[in-house]
Amino acid sequence: MKLAIVIDGYYFLEKFGLITVIFALSLVVAMYSTLAERKIAGFLQDRVGPNRAGWGGMLQPLADGVKMFLKEEIIPAESSKFLFIVGPSLAILTACIGSAVIPWGDTIVLFGRTVDLQVTDINVGVLYIFGVVSLGVYGIMIGGWASNNKYSLMGAIRAASQNISYEIAMGLSIIALLMMTGSLSLRDITNQQHGFWHEGWFSWNFFSQPLGFLIFLVCAFAETNRTPFDLPECETELVGGYHTEYSSMKLGFYLFSEYINMFVSSAVMSTLYFGGYNYPGMDWVMEHAGPTWGPLVGVAALLGKIFFFIFFFMWVRWTVPRFRYDQLMNLGWKVLIPLAIANIVATGLWMTVKATYF
Amino acid sequence: MESLTNKKKVLEQKPMTLLERMYLPAIVKGMSITFMHMFRKKETVFYPEVQREFSENWRGMHSLKRDEQGRERCTACGLCALSCPAEAITMISAERKKGEEHLYREEKYAAVYEINMLRCIFCGLCEEACPKEAIYLDGPIVPADYLRKDFIYGKDKLVEKTIEGVNA
Amino acid sequence: MAVFYLVAFLSIFFSLLVIFSKNPVHSVIYLIITFFTFTIHYVLLNAQFLAIVNFIVYMGAIMVLFLYVLMLLDLNVNSEPVKSSLMKIAGIVAGMCLLVTLAGALKGSGFLPAGAHEEVVQRPNLGLVKNLGQVLFHDFLLPFEVSSLLLLSAMVGAVLLAKREPREI
Numbered sequence: 031m032k033l034a035i036v037i038d039g040y041y042f043l044e045k046f047g048l049i050t051v052i053f054a055l056s057l058v059v060a061m062y063s064t065l066a067e068r069k070i071a072g073f074l075q076d077r078v079g080p081n082r083a084g085w086g087g088m089l090q091p092l093a094d095g096v097k098m099f100l101k102e103e104i105i106p107a108e109s110s111k112f113l114f115i116v117g118p119s120l121a122i123l124t125a126c127i128g129s130a131v132i133p134w135g136d137t138i139v140l141f142g143r144t145v146d147l148q149v150t151d152i153n154v155g156v157l158y159i160f161g162v163v164s165l166g167v168y169g170i171m172i173g174g175w176a177s178n179n180k181y182s183l184m185g186a187i188r189a190a191s192q193n194i195s196y197e198i199a200m201g202l203s204i205i206a207l208l209m210m211t212g213s214l215s216l217r218d219i220t221n222q223q224h225g226f227w228h229e230g231w232f233s234w235n236f237f238s239q240p241l242g243f244l245i246f247l248v249c250a251f252a253e254t255n256r257t258p259f260d261l262p263e264c265e266t267e268l269v270g271g272y273h274t275e276y277s278s279m280k281l282g283f284y285l286f287s288e289y290i291n292m293f294v295s296s297a298v299m300s301t302l303y304f305g306g307y308n309y310p311g312m313d314w315v316m317e318h319a320g321p322t323w324g325p326l327v328g329v330a331a332l333l334g335k336i337f338f339f340i341f342f343f344m345w346v347r348w349t350v351p352r353f354r355y356d357q358l359m360n361l362g363w364k365v366l367i368p369l370a371i372a373n374i375v376a377t378g379l380w381m382t383v384k385a386t387y388f
Numbered sequence: 389m390e391s392l393t394n395k396k397k398v399l400e401q402k403p404m405t406l407l408e409r410m411y412l413p414a415i416v417k418g419m420s421i422t423f424m425h426m427f428r429k430k431e432t433v434f435y436p437e438v439q440r441e442f443s444e445n446w447r448g449m450h451s452l453k454r455d456e457q458g459r460e461r462c463t464a465c466g467l468c469a470l471s472c473p474a475e476a477i478t479m480i481s482a483e484r485k486k487g488e489e490h491l492y493r494e495e496k497y498a499a500v501y502e503i504n505m506l507r508c509i510f511c512g513l514c515e516e517a518c519p520k521e522a523i524y525l526d527g528p529i530v531p532a533d534y535l536r537k538d539f540i541y542g543k544d545k546l547v548e549k550t551i552e553g554v555n556a
Numbered sequence: 557m558a559v560f561y562l563v564a565f566l567s568i569f570f571s572l573l574v575i576f577s578k579n580p581v582h583s584v585i586y587l588i589i590t591f592f593t594f595t596i597h598y599v600l601l602n603a604q605f606l607a608i609v610n611f612i613v614y615m616g617a618i619m620v621l622f623l624y625v626l627m628l629l630d631l632n633v634n635s636e637p638v639k640s641s642l643m644k645i646a647g648i649v650a651g652m653c654l655l656v657t658l659a660g661a662l663k664g665s666g667f668l669p670a671g672a673h674e675e676v677v678q679r680p681n682l683g684l685v686k687n688l689g690q691v692l693f694h695d696f697l698l699p700f701e702v703s704s705l706l707l708l709s710a711m712v713g714a715v716l717l718a719k720r721e722p723r724e725i
Contacts, residue, residue, distance in 0.1 A: 076425055078432045113581075153684055154605055157612065161616060168623075175623075187627060197616070349421075
């Protein structure tokens with residue numbers, strides 16, 4: 031017996047449509063994140079931000095894109111040409127494939143068919159996200175090394191050591207969460223957080239794992255190379271970091287992949303800790319809105335959470351100054367990892383006590 | 389070493405308390421401050437549509453003045469060129485001919501008067517040195533250009549436009 | 557089966573490239589691709605957990621460190637020391653010994669235990685996390701804990717080695 035997936039035409043069509051929609055969504059969100067970043071930077075600094083291209087600057091991302099495409103393409107003569115091109119491609123590839131396992135909504139009835147709003151529900155979804163995140167550093171490393179420039183190399187090395195250090199704390203913070211959920215599938219984890227209130231306590235994981243969430247949040251900042259941990263592209267020390275030598279759309283891909291990463295990690299955070307597509311009073315809405323519109327409200331709730339986290343990323347960027355490199359390493363190895371292990375122990379103790387006495 | 393004054397103040401750096409080492413309270417405080425700034429009044433001046441007033445003692449582009457009858461006031465004495473610390477002003481003087489009384493107020497006038505705007509530091513010393521009140525730095529910002537030679541402004545750009553009806 | 561042969565061909569092809577490429581950084585990158593083909597093998601064997609762990613640990617962590625170290629090296633051809641032929645012969649002998657051992661081990665096990673293939677195909681849930689965890693923490697608890705102790709001691713040893721000795725004043 032082969033894998034029991036009945037691949038009929040409609041199944042293929044709906045998956046294809048879903049992938050297209052998610053891909054387009056993450057690109058559009060990333061595009062407008064660049065505008066939002068500049069707008070929010072402006073607002074936080076008592077300015078208005080870009081407002082010339084289109085109404086209130088709405089066409090600014092398009093203008094930036096056109097500018098990026100039309101710029102001269104420079105490949106350094108002493109660089110390793112193939113790897114120089116592979117670098118940004120890998121960066122954008124790994125950024126885009128992360129969204130495949132995220133459940134974007136409950137099962138929805140569309141045109142008389144029940145559709146899962148998730149590209150694939152593999153039962154190691156959380157680990158898949160980790161794998162993709164850990165792969166993301168190759169784009170930066172290969173690009174930085176292939177540039178044959180000492181600043182790029184420094185940026186690449188910083189990115190590598192930073193990502194590896196924070197991946198450990200991130201994994202440990204997730205383990206405490208997985209101990210409570212008992213599943214690696216993101217859909218299971220989301221369904222366990224149904225509604226908002228369950229048996230006398232909030233059902234969202236954030237309220238049972240606040241420390242784990244905090245560690246995960248800090249690590250997410252480090253993994254996406256966002257300020258306060260944007261040392262790989264620290265322009266005061268390293269000119270442009272790993273993308274010093276890049277120009278044109280290759281540079282655009284690097285910048286763009288950062289925003290897609292931000293989108294995906296926001297989605298992961300809201301799925302793991304903030305209930306994904308669940309929201310208070312969803313049973314009532316589901317009853318009254320029917321099986322088509324009810325889940326769509328859930329999708330909107332998830333998107334709302336994602337946008338809040340993207341805003342949070344930007345808010346932090348324009349508030350907190352950059353860490354120094356030794357501070358970064360101290361925080362990762364001497365603070366976050368012990369904290370994460372303590373969190374695991376505390377969670378284990380609490381679960382044992384709960385199982386024994388309640 | 390003994391300090392020369394008693395004004396020296398030693399900054400005491402205490403080791404951080406646990407709360408301070410957690411960073412988080414400080415970060416939350418900073419983020420609340422930046423969040424409040426979102427609702428402040430925006431300081432942006434929308435430049436091409438809205439132009440900010442120059443201040444009263446603003447010194448911009450030079451202009452060579454005319455008197456009430458529209459005659460050039462400059463007598464080419466050279467005091468402005470002498471006082472100029474950047475040596476930006478050059479001039480060639482000429483004598484007023486018969487029949488040119490309606491053009492030049494004094495018997496001697498500047499046939500060529502050039503200011504190199506790349507050298508000028510807009511200090512206003514020429515304005516102070518002028519005995520005839522002929523030069524003032526009351527113009528707008530000197531516009532940008534592509535060639536160095538285009539920054540040497542002659543009389544065509546410097547002299548005030550003739551007043552309508554007085555001198556045509 | 558066609559997929560298996562394609563992936564197997566790719567793994568052998570890229571592992572040969574690891575050996576034959578002149579530039580160490582290129583070698584490491586080929587090695588990463590080789591590990592990726594291994595991941596596909598695991599997926600074909602229904603071992604999802606092993607596949608993803610191989611992906612994270614080998615591709616995502618260990619090879620990053622390999623690359624990290626290699627990037628810091630001076631990769632000029634001039635600085636490459638010429639290896640003596642004695643070393644080469646020793647290398648060939650050692651490699652052949654390994655090959656013989658592997659072949660012997662495979663032959664001893666009779667290539668695959670009878671019915672292993674059917675086992676994998678008939679129980680698609682064999683490699684899932686739950687079953688793997690049951691086996692690891694039930695049947696193989698002692699070896700599992702011993703190997704974790706081994707890793708812990710290795711980690712402590714590495715920290716001790718890396719730590720700067722306190723300077724005597």
